[in-house]
Amino acid sequence: MDTHDSLPAEADTVIVGAGIVGCSTAYHLTEFGREDVVVVDQGPLPTTGGSSSHAPGIMFQTAEEKVLTKFANYSRKLYSQLEDDDGNQLYSETGGIEVARTDERMEFLQRRVEHGTAWGVPDPQLLSPEKVEEKLPLVDSDVIQGGYYSPTDGQVSGVKACAALAKASMDRGAKFVPHTRTEDVAVEDGEVQAVVTEHGNIDCDEVVIATNIWARQLGEQLGVHLPVTPVEHQYTITEPLEELSDDRDVTDDPVYENYREVSGERADRLLANPDRPILRDQDHALYFRTHGDAYGIGSYNHEPLVPDPQELGGNEEDGEQGSVHEFSDYHLNNPTHPDRPDKAPRQASDELLPATEGKELEHKYNGMFAESPNGLPVMGPVQEYDGLWTAAAIWVTHAGGAGRALAEWMETGAPKLPDGPIDLSHCNVNRFQPHEGSWDFARDIGGEEYRIVYNIVHPKWTWTDHQRDIRRSSVYHKLQELDAELWAEAGWEEAQWFDSNADLLARYGEDVPERDGWEAKYWSPIEGAESLHVRNEVGIHDMTSFNKLAVSGQGADEFLQYLCTNDMDIDVGQIRYTLLCNEEGGVRADVTVTRTDEDRYLVLTTGREVGQNHVAWVEKHAPEDVTVREVTSELSSFVLTGPNARDVLSEVTRADLSDEAFPFYTTQELFVKNVPVRALRLSYAGELGWELYTPSEYGEQLWEHLWEAGQDHDLRPYGNGTLDSLRIEKGFRLWGQDLHTEHNPYEAGLSFAVDLETDFIGKEAVVEAAEGERIDHEVACLTLDDEDAVVFKDRPVLDGDESLGYVHSAEYGYTVGACVAYAYLPPEYAEPGTDVEILHEGERYAATVREEPLL
Missing domain, CATH: 3.30.70.1400 (Aminomethyltransferase beta-barrel domains)
Known part of the structure; x- marks a missing residue:
């Protein structure tokens, strides 16, 4: 499909990058009726030489993040509709199996079932080792404990999908221009004016940066610091194996010559569809698929390899790909992954698939893809310039859905998939704090995201060793003195709980149920004691980061x-x-x-x-x-809350704090001793309280005044863990969890x-x-019938075997004496008194819909 048409002088929309994301975006924009769409790429088409060209195209749909699963599910349906020029369906629905070698991984696979059920993945299920071997005869069932099976997982060739999407787009009026390097985007008065290429300019109103590992460079030229980090991982293909059949003939594939020109002999393998389920061994950060009579082995099981974006090459005319680096045998044959120091990737691979042991690896390369600070796409309208959009850090697995959502966003102002709106707050390009645009941050956290991509990550886990202590509130050292358990939130060091409050357990411990296992990680019973103390006495919370x-x-x-x-x-x-x-x-x-x-x-x-x-x-x-x-950074802010909050504040201000003089939901300017303060009569904890704002240079002094005044009233600090419990008991929504654009x-x-x-x-x-x-769903406040039980968010809510929805947020309510969960359910199930169940860690927990607020 390669074309050398002249560069158009103008267009409504220009997409920079003709990889799978750019092609998907063009496909969906033209599906919505746009005709004046131009796609430019530095490489040939459809094998541009980017990540889409070397990716093995395996598609495991289930992820902890709902947005990735929804993108993948739509992508599967889209790719299943695509055909090559001979009428062959491009998507190979082989099924996908993830295996476990440890008890911990088997528990993780049970969560896979629950997430798959919550997000609508068809028929997710657990398999015994023997069932895994039935579906994948070359797997040694003696080295595994079981597997997670998703029957609709599979594989698609990124190059074939690009070709089909581009052809459909061109049939609807889009224009694709290869061998054209984009050098800049011209802007004026905060608006996009043109795309500047090596062959001339294209005047346009909108630009989509869909260049993946190259996205950061183009953004830097515009003063937009995109934290998109290129990282390398290894892919190898074995010599032919006697145990596998070879009925492939890819030489007559319409994209074969183009693919071979760019990728060499490995194109013969990469174009061959798998004939059995794709496989993932996350305990050793490995994945597998067949290529005819050979096995492809992908490895994330090595130390992070993070190239400098400024040193990335382009896609050259001689076929050299900027997204492929030379293979390093050392990283295959030695254990270099920080979390897997005991076994080399090749050893782990041969244990799982003994047929590959001792076999030559005929094709080997280090392929690049892009990471972001939270492992999610970087997409949406860039706030600095009208008409500038991004779509980066997106895999082939998710590109179909991401392209559809982005096209809807560009057309209607809100991202959607066919089954309704999809919240992209955690994918939005504007979500990042200023420090995240630095290369130091992007490099370190991008590398860490690579490191944990196959790790078992707790939903409350936070960065511990990298890029910490970036943003400190005025009372950071006060929090340290009080033995705060500090977690990183948007770069801020925030207290989750305070070890100095451990003595409160003697007072409130009987009302704080014990936890163990998964539910006890990243939790302290002190959170419960702090929560009860705020309800009964008074507490102070640093909310500067709001x-x-x-x-x-x-x-x-x-x-x-x-x-x-x-x-x-x-x-x-x-x-x-x-x-x-x-x-x-x-x-x-x-x-x-x-x-x-x-x-x-x-x-x-x-x-x-x-x-x-x-x-x-x-x-x-x-x-x-x-x-x-x-x-945000100009004002220190604290909330003083609890039944005794008025008594504490009255000791350090001359202002009248009575209900008559200072009513609920009003504000006044006052002095706390010698500190100027704007006081707001409200509290996210739901108790009597005041939010207190002062210029940052006064913040530490304000804290000290309040702290001194509070000593006679048993004033205690409390952290975010406590605040989450307090707010959910009162029915206050937390945006991004139980409140969002869906x-x-x-x-x-x-x-x-x-x-x-x-x-x-x-x-x-x-x-x-x-x-x-x-009104398809309505919010429902649920409490677990078992007063000692705890569930986490993102687990399915069930009526028998029917999935009704999923838990958006859940915290233990220490005053109500039960775990409180919020979910969106069909209206008939959202009525108070309705009985449902929540599937969590393989157990069904009875829950009841309650009138809200609970307190």
Whole structure:
């Protein structure tokens, strides 16, 4: 399909990169009716020489992250519809098996079943060692304990898929231009103007950067620091094995000559479809697929290899691929992976597949792909420039779904898949904090993401040894003095609990159920004691990391009304809880808005690691007469909360803190001794409390004043683990977990935050929800019937064998005496009193839908 047509002078949309992500995006944009789409690539087509060209194309659909599973599930369906020029289906639905060699991995595979059930993967199941060997006769069942089987997993050739997607796109009017290196994107007044290539410019309104391992370089030229990190992993193909048949003939494949020109003799193998289930041995970071009568062996089982993006080559005319580096035998034959120091990859591979032992490896290379700081795609509209989009750090497995969601996003303003909206907050290119754009950070964390890609990772795990102590609040050293268990949140060092509160266990320990196993990891019973102490006495929490925006200007009131679902006609000194919705009515954020002056407002949100998405959203929509300034780092903020909070604060301020003088959801400026403070009468913990904001240089002094005043009232610090428990008992949503863009305000049970007499973004869709349309699921507050049990989020909610939904968030409620879970269920199941079950760690836990809030 390679073409040498001249470069067009203009286009509506230019996609830079004709790998699987660029081709998928072009396919879906043209499917939606766009005709003026141009795709440019530095290499030949369809074998561009990027990651899509060397990837073995195995597709394991199930992942802990819902978004990856949904992308993969859609990709499977898309690839199954594609055919080559001879009418052959491109997707090989061989099934996929992940094996376990340890008890810990078998428990992980049980979680695979639960995640697969929650995310809609067809028929996920566990297999005995013997059943694994039945499906994969070359596997030695004596070295495994069992396997996870997904019957619809399989394989697709990235090159063949690119060819089919590109052909369909061109049939609908798109233009593909190979052998054309993009040098820059021209911008003016914050808007995209043109793509600058080595052969000339293409004037355009929109650009999609879909260059994967090269994405960082192009972004740097624009001053956009994309934390996209190229990493290497090894792939090898054995000599022919007697145990495998060879009925392949790929020489007549339409892409064969092009593929062989770029990839050499290994194209003969890579174009051959597998004839049995794909295989993964995650205990040794290995994966396998057949290539005719040979086995392909992929290894992540070596130390991270992170090339400098500035030193990456391009795809040259002589066929040399910039995404492929020379194979290093050392990393195959020696144990170099930091977490797997006892066995070399080749040894582990030969143990599992004895037929490969001693066989020559005919094809060997180090292929590159891209990682991000959280292992998820980097996609969406770049806030710095109107018309600039990204789609990077995406595998062949997920490219079909990612391209569809991105195209919907570009068309309608909200990402969707055919079964409905999909929340991409953790994939959004704007989610990153400023420090994450540095190469030091991207290199280290990209390498760490590579290291853990096949590790068993707990949902509460956080970085421990790399890129820590980047952001410290004004009371960082105070937290250390109080023996805080510090975790990294968006670069901030935040307390999860305080070991100095261990003495509280003598007082509250009987009401804190013991935990063991998976549920006890990254947890301390001190969290429970802190929670009960806040409910009974008083606590203080450092909430400096919460995102804060100062909005000002003559048009600030009209602007906020346009953004917010609630009535924002509030007086100076008032606070209002409200939602921000996207164009499709999905909840984009929940915020509190405080009017601090006639044309000044303080907007607060709890976004944590995705909070920058909210900042970008507000900034993007601000008109010229409104100034939006992020002030997160400018203000230290603490919340003083609990029944005795008024007593503590009264000792250090002359302000009248009575209900009459300082009502709920109002704000005042006051002094805490000699520290100027803006006090807000509200609390995310749900108790009597005040959020206290002061310029950062006063923060430590403010803490000291409060701490000294609180000693006679048994004031205790508390961490995020406690806050999560406190807020879920009160029914307060946590955006990114039990509140996100996949649900509208009425599904989320937040109709009180909507005023349909006002106009706001997404109102038409929200009105439909108010009228009973778009209500497929409703929020449900569940408590486990077993008062000592605990479940985690992302597990299926069941009625018998029917999956009704999944747990969005779950924490133990120490005051209510039960684990509290929030899920979105079909309306008939969301009624209080309904009995359901939650599948967690292989056990079914009876749960009951409750009226909320519980307290």
